[in-house]
Amino acid sequence: MALRSHATINMKICLKLLTVVCFSVLIKGEYQLKDLEFNFKQGDPPPRIFTAEQIAEYDGSDPKKPIYMAVKGVVFDVSKGINFYGKGASYNALVGKDSSRGVAKMSLEPEDLTHDISGLEPDVLKALDDVFQGTYMAKYPVVGYMDYILDKYHDKFVQLKEKVEL
Numbered sequence: 253m254a255l256r257s258h259a260t261i262n263m264k265i266c267l268k269l270l271t272v273v274c275f276s277v278l279i280k281g282e283y284q285l286k287d288l289e290f291n292f293k294q295g296d297p298p299p300r301i302f303t304a305e306q307i308a309e310y311d312g313s314d315p316k317k318p319i320y321m322a323v324k325g326v327v328f329d330v331s332k333g334i335n336f337y338g339k340g341a342s343y344n345a346l347v348g349k350d351s352s353r354g355v356a357k358m359s360l361e362p363e364d365l366t367h368d369i370s371g372l373e374p375d376v377l378k379a380l381d382d383v384f385q386g387t388y389m390a391k392y393p394v395v396g397y398m399d400y401i402l403d404k405y406h407d408k409f410v411q412l413k414e415k416v417e418l
């Protein structure tokens with residue numbers, strides 16, 4: 253009798269644990285990275301398209317050049333954050349490239365200084381969207397886009413080009 257009730261209690265605990273695990277998986281779910289919005293106005297200079305080599309020229313090593321960094325393929329002029337991003341500053345490793353993975357993971361490890369965000373957990377992807385919107389879009393001017401997002405946003409780029417050139 254004592255054995256049976258022991259087994260029943262164990263089973264109940266297991267069921268409870270299973271419910272908790274299922275519930276947290278449901279809550280966590282998948283996270284769909286937000287699509288980019290293109291908010292250029294008529295008369296704005298046409299956005300520049302950067303290759304990896306081109307953006308690398310703006311890594312803060314030349315004080316006469318602005319400092320550029322890309323997140324989610326959007327290139328920002330982060331020159332006013334020179335204390336973060338200038339030569340020798342804490343986050344200098346992030347600039348002159350698209351460091352989306354590092355920004356998402358809050359990592360400055362060389363292997364994370366890339367635009368490749370494959371395999372990241374939903375909460376890390378959400379963090380990337382939050383920093384993209386809350387820091388970069390809020391603080392720094394957009395100066396262009398990385399060439400590798402051209403395919404995905406081809407139609408939007410065509411509309412954008414027509415709009416700024418009207």
Ligand code: HEM
Nearest residue numbers: 330333336343346354355356357358359360383387388391
């Ligand atoms: C001990 C670890 C860290 C501390 C104490 C720290 C602290 C801070 C603080 C206080 C700020 C806000 C500064 C301000 O707005 O005036 C900041 C901003 C920031 N941190 Fe960190 N941080 C750490 C590590 C990292 C790492 C590993 C990354 C890697 C990506 C990172 C990326 C950033 C970025 C991108 C900003 C925004 C800079 C901007 O406004 O342009 N941080 N950090």
